[in-house]
Amino acid sequence: MNDEEINHYNFNMLEGKIDSRLLKSLSTMGIEKPTPIQAKTLPHILIGEDIIGAAKTGSGKTLAFLVPVVDKLINLGFSKNKGVGCLIISPTRELALQTNEVLKKLLVNIPLTHSLIIGGEKKLKEVVLLQKGVNIIVGTPGRILDHLENTRNFSYKNLKCLVLDEADKLLEAGFEKHIVGIIKKLPSNRQTVLFSATIDDKIESLAKLALKNNPKVIAVKDYKQSTVTGLQQGYCICPVENRICWLYKMLKKSKKKKVMVFFSSCKSVDFHYEFFKTHCKASVLSIHGKQSQPRRKNCYNTFVNADKGTLFCTDVAARGLDIPSVDWIVQYDPPTDMKEYIHRVGRTARGLNSSGNAVILLRPEEEDFIEYLKREKVYLDKYNFGDPPVEVQKMLEDLIKKDGTMKVLARKAYLSFLRCYNKHPLNKVFNIKKLDLKAAAKAFGFIEQPHVDFLKARKRI
Template sequence: MGKKEKSKSLSDSSQQPPEVVEETRKRSASVDEEQKTNKKKSKRQSESSESSNADEKPNFFSKELFSELPLCEKTQKALQEMKMERMTQIQSRAIPALLTGKDVIGAAKTGSGKTLAFLLPSLELLHQAKFSSKNGTGVVVITPTRELAMQIYGVLQELCQYHSHTYGLIMGGANRKTEAEKLQKGVNLIVCTPGRLLDHLQNTKGFNYRNLLALVMDEADRILEQGFEDDLRAILKLLPKERQTMLFSATQTKKVEDLARLSVNFENSIFVDVPNETKLATAAGLEQGFVTCPSDQRFLLLLTFLKKNKKKKIMVFFSSCNSVKFHGELLNYIDVPVMDIHGRQKQVKRTTTFFQFCKAKTGTLLCTDVAARGLDIPEVDWIIQFDPPDDPKEYIHRVGRTARGATGSGRALLFLTPEETGFLKYLQAAKVSLNEYELPKTANVQSQLQRLIETNYYLNRAARDAYRSYLLAYASHSHRDIFNVHALDLQAVGTAFGFTTPPRVDVAFGKESKRKKVVSGKKATGTGHAFSASNPYGKRSKDDKRQFSH
């Protein structure tokens, strides 16, 4: 497991009531106050510049100023109102090259300022070309998720406040007919998700994209990871070849390189990145730790933590939509107010919740990994990983929602059972070092929880779905040498979901056991996939990279 940091208590050692994590840090009040004053003050969701006297993370800001860029007066005025002064490293490297017409392949971590790096040159292109509605669409920005698209759109709104160019948001879950009507009238700059864009390119008559000036692909690695490779290829075939291309990606994988070969003009392009001067994979202002908690106490620990940190802004990550749904319903039912966001919600609900949490000073958001990458939610105090991430990369993406920007600070806590602590060696190999916290005294409400789940039909149904999805996600974990679903104490796991006796789940097939497999009149003893306690991986094709999507 590797060397662990000195164990720290999650409960207060004084005679005061135990405070989960918050009162355990042995710091003076003056240090806490200093951290608060150094926190990002901006209410916007965009990448913002801090004042010059703030304690900045190394290598975040450059010396170059936005006012020195050859941008039109309208854009400069908007930047001044947004209080943008100094450029970040990725902005100072990418924007000047893009303003000269070069294609750019950019590599930088999320939260480094990529959004302005491509929006400013895009807007300047439209301004110089005197683009109007009759010219159709001049810039297309493709992003992997709806939430990230909404965030970019929010920044675009601020930048365009003095421009007459039209702009729009095109994404799955929104009203397609309304989108089509706007596209037919002419939308100069669109921010979109791949699937919905391809739909309009193929099926919306009157959508004029023949005058396209620039194509932006943000978080390209994530777009490809989510299975949009075929959509992107189809989009690239339909869009005009004579255009400027901006491709931004946090990682440079082989698929990203292949995408660059298809989309970028290498004769007139540059590669820009930001050297990582720190040996740590996570942000410098992030304090992170883990707590070892038995399976049957996981919910009680979460409940205790949330009750003791009501005045904080917290994000809690789960492995499935059903788990988010159940825990959201349960916590709200017992008067612990939380918001939730996951992939099965209608888009209006996701949008409303996203902006509500962004604007909130305090509150708790339960979410799946739909919110784990690229989003810039202001001033998040705590990231709680209630369910373990699939791999170290996912861990890094999750905790990247806090301690963002030049002076950002935040805290992260990972829940692990005693059997799961072997995951720490993978985190250490990925340059992630965690402190260990002692398990505090948790709220003694297990009997009330079980009574509630037993008597409330809707919560019981939600608990069954969440329990089943938890096991399926566990069974599909990348590191099944540690996260072995066949080694789980199902009674203890069920207890955390409020069950006295947990429901039966066929992990191999993902369906509750109602029938037994019969072959030639005999009951089959296996699943057909060679799953067992000694072989948790089972039979799997070397090219099969699917995950359960529950």
């Protein structure tokens, strides 16, 4: 399908080709025109072909596989007694939760059963559902493999379709052994769909294991290099000791907007959340991988439904999450690589005709990172946010002197910040040897630098 055909394509053109109830659900959801990756992959998935779908983050991959999967199971007459017809594997609980919510909307008038299978939830409840019979499972690799190996009367021998969503993230998160274990358990006579934001040697190896010979590789143009068209991107140069003041000003300027702020560690999220929520009275939420599942789920749902506010997060929120109407992405701490940069900014300007903004905060010594992004065809403007509000620095320093709890949080955050710099893959740019440790400590409220015991042969500045 060429670009001109995609521009004139809409879901109503599938009338008579897919179940009318699916078209009704899409209409109710306000979706009339497919995104390019949906338009390109739907015809192939509908006729049962194995595919590797590659597209930029935020391109609409979820509906690209859900629509044909549901249509297939309807046509095959699936019911509870047939067990699992489709298994959808996601790299994170949040993405699985999001996919399940979209699936719920598609199945409003369709009698197929579905279940969310993720770690952190009560396993016994899942066992009961699986034994009763579930047609579509959305879940994370560890919990799914656990059920395949240990849950009695879990009927999956009739499986017709396996979907590996965000496959590159599945591999990055260390799930390769789980995926291999799952694939070995499943019937070989099935359709397999693999979606990924990027394709590399590891993805190709996984595809050889999971897919039939000669799968269709379907990609939208420049999926490896560029971010979406509606995204306005920039960077701001800020001395390390002024970082907290810069963030305060950024959040104040965007208090009527919806903002995501990315940090490099869970401890840094906790410290900044406590400071801005409790002591600056800012409207902030937080998500990171060490929180309990109920808390993560509650924060995610709250932010999804909010029309303004700020989410402090680690890269656990950088992949696949479709949070509506995010106005700004702030990369307060640097990403681990260019690919992670692209996934972070992909949380805004999602879908057709969408727009959004992104800014990354860099030290003066780190401006070379912009050249690395240019090599990936990502171009940033230089922003100037003006002078930082110095009174915020004084407030934080006074707080750290008086509040023992905040002092502990600040020290943990400071040390984790240094550890992330110390092991950063792109150490030619993000070089801890060029980092003034005492100045960096000021960004966490310390007048005197805390002791650092893991930097060998490093003098205190």
